[in-house]
Amino acid sequence: MPADSRRRPVRVGICGLGTVGSGTVNVMARNGEGIAARCGRPVEIVQIGARRDNPDCDTSALNVTREIFDVASNPEVDVLVELIGGTTVARELVLAAIANGKHVVTANKALIAEFGNELFAAAAERGVSIAYEASVAGGIPIIKSLREGLVSNRIQWLAGIINGTGNYILTEMRDQGRSFNEALAQAQALGYAEADPTFDVEGVDAAHKLVIMASLAFAMPLQFDKVYTEGISGIAIEDIRYADELGYRIKHLGIARATEHGIELRVHPTLIPRRRLIANVDGVMNAVLVQGDAVGPTMYYGPGAGAEATASAVIADIVDLARTLEAAPHQRVPSAGVAQGGCRTEARVPPxxxxxxxxxxxxxxxxxxxxxxxxxxxxxxxxxxxxxxxxxxxxxxxxxxxxxxxxxxxxxxxxxxxxxxxxxxxxxxxxxxxxxxxxxx
Structure with a gap:
């Protein structure tokens, strides 16, 4: 391949122009020169697929289509960024992009948690990659840390505050003495919680994120249906007070732990000694604590959501792909963290x-x-x-x-x-x- 071929721009197609999509467009426009310097070539948005425009970003100079599958079939697109959410159409879109030889970047935790095994297999067969840093904990680089930074370790356990809405509610209950319903109403008024907050307060969102982290930490297939999930709607203000009296704080944790009986996967309210750093992560912030046999405990903290925080993770994935665009598939970091067929399929999740x-x-x-x-x-x-x-x-x-x-x-x-x-x-x-x-x- 000619030496100057590596200077060809990486051509990106974005599907979905909501909060994260608009944030991605804005950050790429603002920091394009620095992004290009870091991956050794320009990164250009060549097409956007969105049902409607978003006033939070300027797409007047970009090619916008209302048909997102046009992006998946566009021969000018090297990397498709899936930001439409949901699982049905998103799964079809990602499979279409893979079939057309495109790399995929996604922020869709439900898609990866529920269909990741299928998508990773399809991508490996086609020789392309799926990157999903933005699917867990917003702008915190926890996926890269588990998949690359901690690879020399045998991960013993990880525990995370991985839903900002639930963490905000528990913080309000403790600091302001609000009941669960009062704190939830406050979170909705501030835009932290949806009109239907079920996925957040009942732990489904955290379970999606936990199973993704666990699959990387323990080299096991994604098993969302095996995660024990319990929400915070039953936490009473007196429990917050008694926990404090005993020297603890209540946090909604996702926990994955290796034991002699298998890999525990569980999301539930948890008392943590208040002297622990993770016990002092408040408001809408996220944090993940990872225990490795070599490195010991490491903690990753930051915003778990938001337009530009999540866009930061999306663009980091684009840059990673841009750096290895012409590399042979076996020279890239595997989407699942291990080569296809290398997962511990025998890994048991105990009840x-x-x-x-x-x-x-x-x-x-x-x-x-x-x-x-x-x-x-x-x-x-x-x-x-x-x-x-x-x-x-x-x-x-x-x-x-x-x-x-x-x-x-x-x-x-x-x-x-x-x-x-x-x-x-x-x-x-x-x-x-x-x-x-x-x-x-």
């Missing part, structure tokens, strides 16, 4: 009942002698020790007293059996609240 951790348990009990001895006996029968206890005097006129305990580490099935028996006591009223505890140390 939640097998997970071992500590627990925060809150009970509403009648203020009479013997209740705690009954609770302690039930826990003891299941091999669970009580490590800490809070029991305040009942308020005037109240007959129920809140009792909060921290347990030793126990298998989840044992804790479930203990909770069921505690809840069946005549002296206990209402639902027994249980939140998992992780020291992350």
């Amino acid at each position: 939640m009942e097998e997970v071992v951790t500590s627990y925060y348990v809150r009970i509403s009990a009648q203020d009479k002698p013997g209740v705690m001895s009954q609770v302690a006996q039930i826990c003891s029968d299941q091999g669970i020790s009580i490590e800490a206890l809070i029991q305040h005097e009942p308020q005037p006129g109240e007959t129920l007293v809140p009792v909060v305990i921290l347990t030793s580490r126990a298998r989840e099935v044992r804790l479930n059996q203990a909770v069921a028996k505690i809840q069946a006591l005549d002296s206990v009223q209402g639902e027994v609240v249980r939140i998992r505890v992780e020291t992350l140390g």
Whole structure:
């Protein structure tokens, strides 16, 4: 190939002109010279596929089509950037781009989490790459870190605050004393939460991101259907206060951990010692803590969403592809982090009942002698020790007293059996609240 062929511009087609699409156009227009210097050749947007224009960016000098599949078939496009969201049309679009020999960059976590195995196989067969840094934690380079920076390590576990909406809500509950519903309404008023916040507050968004990180950390196939997912809508303001009294903060974590029984994949509210750095990540910010056997703990912090923060990750992927555009497929970093066929297909994801951790348990009990001895006996029968206890005097006129305990580490099935028996006591009223505890140390 002639030496000057490497100076040919990398030609980019963008599908989707929403928040991230407009941010990508703006950052490329503003920083084009520096981007070109870093990849050794110009990067040009040659076509945009979007159903409508976006007033937040200027596309008057660009080729815009209302038919996004035109971009996938355009022979002038080297790299297709998928920013339309969803999974049905996005999957068809990416497969069409791959079939036409185009590399793909995407910010679509649901697409990768649910269809990544299929897409990576198709890309490997066609000799092209799929890059998806922007699919997890916005502008934080966690995908590159797991796929490249930490490759010498055996990853032992990772834990992340990977949904800014949920983190904002829990921060408001702690700092402002708001109820969950009040904090959610505030998040919606500020544009942090959608009108239907289910994906954010019930953990689906975090589960998509967790399974992507876990697949890279543990060289395993994407298994979104195996992730245990629990949201934050059941967290009460009193749990925030009791956690603080015990020296903890409640965060909505995605956790992937290698154990002798397999790779745990779980998203749920978690008590973390407040001295931990990740416990002090507040508002809409994201953070991921990774424990490697060689490097030890490393933490990655930054904005998990936003037009230009996410565009930063999109363009980083474009630059990575531009640097290796003419390289043979085997010379590029594999999309899945390992060569096709190199995943640990035997990697087991144990059910939640097998997970071992500590627990925060809150009970509403009648203020009479013997209740705690009954609770302690039930826990003891299941091999669970009580490590800490809070029991305040009942308020005037109240007959129920809140009792909060921290347990030793126990298998989840044992804790479930203990909770069921505690809840069946005549002296206990209402639902027994249980939140998992992780020291992350």
